[in-house]
Amino acid sequence: MHTNRNIRKVAVLGSGVMGSRIACHFANIGVEVLLLDIVPRELLPAEEAKGLTLEHPAVRNRIVNSSLETALKTNPSPIYSKSYISRVKTGNFDDNMKDIAQYDWVIEVVVERLDIKKSVFEQVEQYRKPGTLITSNTSGIPIHLMTEGRSDDFKAHFCGTHFFNPPRYLELLEIIPTPATKPEVVDFLVHFGDKMLGKTVVLCKDTPAFIGNRVGVYSMLAVAHLVEQMGLTVEEVDKYTGPAMGHPKSATFRTADVVGLDTLVNVANGLTQNAPNDEAKGAFQLPAYLTKMVENKWLGEKSKQGFYKKVKDEQGNSAILSLDLKTLEYKEQTKVKSATLEATKPVEDIRKRMKVYEKGTDTAGQFFRAMHYPLFEYVSHRVPEITDDFYRIDDAMRAGFGWEIGPFEVWDALGVRETIEKIKTEEKRLPGQTGTVATWVQEMLDAGVESFYKVIDGVRNYYDIKTKSYLPIPGTEDLIVLDHIRESKTIWKNTGVTITDLGDGIINCEFHTKMNTIGGDVIQGINKAIDIAEKEYRGLVITNEGKNFSAGANIGMIFMMAVEQDYDELNMSVRMFQNTSMRIRYSSIPVVVAPFQMTLGGGCEFSMHADFVQLHAETYMGLVEFGVGVIPGGGGTKEFALRASDEFRADQITQNTLRERFLTVGQAKVSTSAVEAAELGYLEAGKYAITMNRKRLLADAKAKALELANAGYVQPAPRNNIKVLGNQGLGIVYVGASSMRAGNYISDHDKKISEKLGWVMCGGNLSAPTEVSEQYLLDMERKAFLELCAERKTVERIQFMLTKGKPLRN
Known part of the structure; x- marks a missing residue:
């Protein structure tokens, strides 16, 4: 201890x-x-x-x-x-x-x-x-x-x-x-x-370059040698070793440019000197083109050129050229086409995708095998030299190099036994590679153990070489991993949502749509989760294990309805969205939302209505609806009016409070951290806590839901005392929008959206400050949302976002 x-x-x-x-x-x-x-x-x-x-x-x-x-x-x-x-x-x-x-x-x-x-x-x-x-x-x-x-x-x-x-x-x-x-x-x-x-x-053990850089730099240099052997281009390698392989977008050469070739070379040289007994030390000798690049001081971003170089053409447009490794001249990049990569695209599950990738018959498939078989051989021989427990190598590659799964996990996905045979017969060999893996792997298979990892009773175990048996990975006993319990603990699911029993009377509602966007299936799933929790459980957590918590409402769905002018249908959808936010707040059980990474639009609105938000330190939260030409329509606009009202004090200028809130939405401000989300007003004091380690988020959120239930949770009553400023507030909004328009900071359409937002936040055309109910504001919010969806410029913005993935300023 x-x-x-x-x-x-x-x-x-x-x-x-x-x-x-x-x-x-x-x-x-x-x-x-x-x-x-x-x-x-x-x-x-x-x-x-x-x-x-x-x-x-x-x-x-x-x-x-x-x-x-x-x-x-x-x-x-x-x-x-x-x-x-x-x-x-x-x-x-x-x-x-x-x-x-x-x-x-x-x-x-x-x-x-x-x-x-x-x-x-x-x-x-x-x-x-x-x-x-x-x-x-x-x-x-x-x-x-x-x-x-x-x-x-x-x-x-x-x-x-x-x-x-x-x-x-x-x-x-x-x-x-x-x-x-x-x-x-x-x-x-x-x-x-x-x-x-x-x-x-x-x-780690005190061995050269420890674990992460020992394996990471080996892997990068092995790829650098393969490029020569297979005659590949810079862009081919970065396409093959990027997200398709479960590696970051910066892949191999782009990563080398960012880190700096000098850094990479220093580690490689250090390994050549300090690890004389490494059987693959030949891999740490630089290929000729790398040596030349370092001599030329083409070290990557810090020297403005490396494997890539940014240039401007005659028209002043930027272009990124790539280095031709044979001639060492920069040239325009070519599009990489590969049947294998196309085949991997629809496969979401990274482990299944690896099998598809490995079977590829084109260059990409060939490269995958030529890169991974030596890597498996190499990491097997690093145990026990750099660590006694192989799982630490996987941990280091995921956490330090951004790989979705580490080398032993990839090996597991391809099948340990079958792969050993393929390693023996692979034709492309890298320096020091003999085609034989370490004896402990063969001993594992001989003992009847077929995989490095195994989930037992919801806990991930690894094969322990000393005892030749599975043991739980130390330090993970108190984590809750949905991937490990989904099969045995699912109580309800539809196409977009899975509801899982977390034990102790708490359930979890998980989204798994593309980018975790919120459409009809997710709305149905959240309502179902609240129904189930109210009847049979003590509390609900809403979180998932995607890359992002949620990119917001499914705007494709809104686009279809807006184009077809199906406003009754749209009205119903927006009302369902609002009602779901309100149910998150006004159910008879505590609801804890646990967001992380991108938490935009509807994802942010659901968080704002939770009894408690347990969020990861890296949460980028914001109401970004302005970018697609609408105002927040899932209760977000109402909620900002409500929070402004709670901040109004008798002795201060209420307009300033309103203005702050108004600008947060009007400028679609997204927090760059959980702390900033609180500063921007997306979180309320006393109703949120920050988890530093993403892996602990679900366990922390469950503990919070349980704590609220144990404290005797009482369902809150909807509010009918929200003070809105009416015309007194509208004056500021309209003057502000007009001066922004006059200064050309915003377009006519932006001005129109700003005025609609102000209209809702001020409670409409009221002659004096008035107290209104939440439902009054929700109805106004929905009406303004629908009116904006009827605008051609809004439809253009949504279409641009759907096709180009960025906001249009029209």
Whole structure:
């Protein structure tokens, strides 16, 4: 068990790309941060012009301050909210190293040179109080070499913590203890990384490049060699190794450009030197074209060209060229066509898709096999060298490289036994590849175990090499995974929704439509879930395991009705949507909505009506209906009027409150984090909580539903005391819209939508502020929605969104 250790203050030493962003992520979780860097040795011309000296505080902290400023300007942002920046204090090694005595954890993130790291630790040792955690963020230097000459207390509390860049968004955190690290320190870091930092924590051995980069860089360089063998183009490889394979859109070469070829090459060179016994070390030797690119300093984005290069043509239009790897000249990209890729498209389930991909008879299929068979062979031989438990390799590849499933999971999907035969006979061989997998895999099959993983009673188990039996994956016992319980615990389903029993009287309603959009089947499913819960259960959770919680209402459906001018049907659909939002709020059982990632339109409206919102830290929430020419019609407009009313105070100018709410919808503001969703007014104080680790979201939401039920949940009564401003509010709305139009910030149609939105939020043409009911506002909201759907420009906007996937400004 981890010791009772509190982390309130963290010192980060080194403010480069990683240091400044790690500091921001600690600020995200509410920790006080001290960020330090070196003192400049010479003045900048601007500082000289101001008459500053090297002793001036602004000069002494210039390096750290400008690094932090650069980090805060990056997009996507490393920090959840601008207000959190105040949690980061800056300083320098000379003046402020003494302050680390007050800090609970010191993280070193200076340059990747052992001598520099050791000299920083010598300084740390002078001021650090005994028992303080001290860790190094390195991607390649052996951890045990860093503690030479340090005290026993330092060694006992020291280990490697390798964050992946960008630390806010990439889930992998590798923890690398040394033989001297106390076991309770390791346990604490694993627990803290998971629960507080929201990371997939992977325990590594102190081997070169640890786990993620060892396998990830092997995989990238293996592909780089295959390209030469098979004569493939840059765009072919990126098409084959992208989402079809369950890898990120940036695939292989685009990823290399973003990370920087120099970084990739440094890791590869480090592996060539430090892993002399790696049977596939030949793969870490660079292919000729890569060596040439590095010589030419074509390092990717940082040098404005790598495998891709952005150029402008005569007309000033941007185009992205790709590198011809044979001639090393940039050329226009060609469209990649492949029957195998076409065949994988309709297959949603990644495991089934892998089987389709592997069977392909064209170049893509051939490439898939030539890439995966050596990879399976390679990872099998890394156990027990880099880890005793193979599942950690899969964890590292998913969390650090964004793979949907890791190498052993792909192998499972293709069938372990059949694949071993294919590995033996595959013709294309990479450096060091012999066609034989590690003996433990054969022993597993001989013991009658046919797969690396198996779900037993809703818990995922892995094959344990030592005991030759299945064991639950440590740290996952208290997670709830819908994929693991759906088969045995489904109580109702239709084409778009599955309702599952989570145990303890709580059920879950899960959407699984395309992009989790909300159409008739989802509306029916939510109502059914509330019916079932009210009759037989104690509470309901609404969440799913898709890539995004929900992209909002199915606008294709609205488009059809609007084009056919079927307004009775449309009126009924919008009313059903509104009624569903209201049922989420006014049912006799607690409803907890647990959103994550994109939570737009109707997904946001359902969250706004929940008894409680348990949301993932990375939730991008917003009412974006303006983009398709309508106002929020599922209760969102009514809800913003209601919330504005609750904020009106006798002594303040009510118009300002209304204006804030109005602009949030009118500018279709989407939060860039859960914290910002609260700042924008999508969440209410006391009615939401944030889960840092996406894997824990469902379990946290279920616990909350149970807590509300146990506290004696009482069904709330619909509101009839919502204060709306009538003409007094409309004045501001109309003046605002007119001046925006006059300044050409918005189009005529935008002005019309703004006026409709204001009309609903102000309760219409009322001579004085009046109290109205929720139903009054819902009826107005629906009427305005339908009137906008009758506008040709709205129909054009919806059509443009459906075909082009972006908003039209008409």
